Amino acid sequence: MREYIGAAELPTNLIDAPLAVQCGTAVVYLRLIDGDPAVLRVFSPMLRGIGCTPELLGELNELNARLNFLRFFWRGDTVYAATEMLAGTLTATELANACDWVSDAADYYDVRLRARFGGEVAFSDAADGSPAG
DSSP states (O other): OHHHHOOSSOOSOTTTSOEEEEETTEEEEEEEEOSSSOEEEEEEEEEESOOOOHHHHHHHHHHHHHOSSOEEEEETTEEEEEEEEESTTOOHHHHHHHHHHHHHHHHHHHHHHHHHHOOBOSEEETTTTEEOO
16 A cells, blocks of 8 residues: 555554545545455545435436446535445555555545535545545
């Protein structure tokens, strides 16, 4: 994980405190879900402050039908992109691929969904890292 994100120090407990990484206008989190088996969830709350509408759910369903290895969903006024993998057998390549899929999709679709449905992205300008809003 350290190789992929370039961080000198990683959180010691990814169950209680997920790791956050900025990816353009989006932020991606890595959280360990303790269970049998343990699962690593890679997710991005890509659009916040957005109400649920049939049109939004229809668009998310279309994205889910087109894209592989990740899913989009609405929950609690937020649109998420997410994927999960078995933590016990996870390789560095699989982690890198999952982070790339989620970050690329979140960074691409967050501004497009915002233009159509409203809401706020995590970062307004990828160049300066300033929070949106």
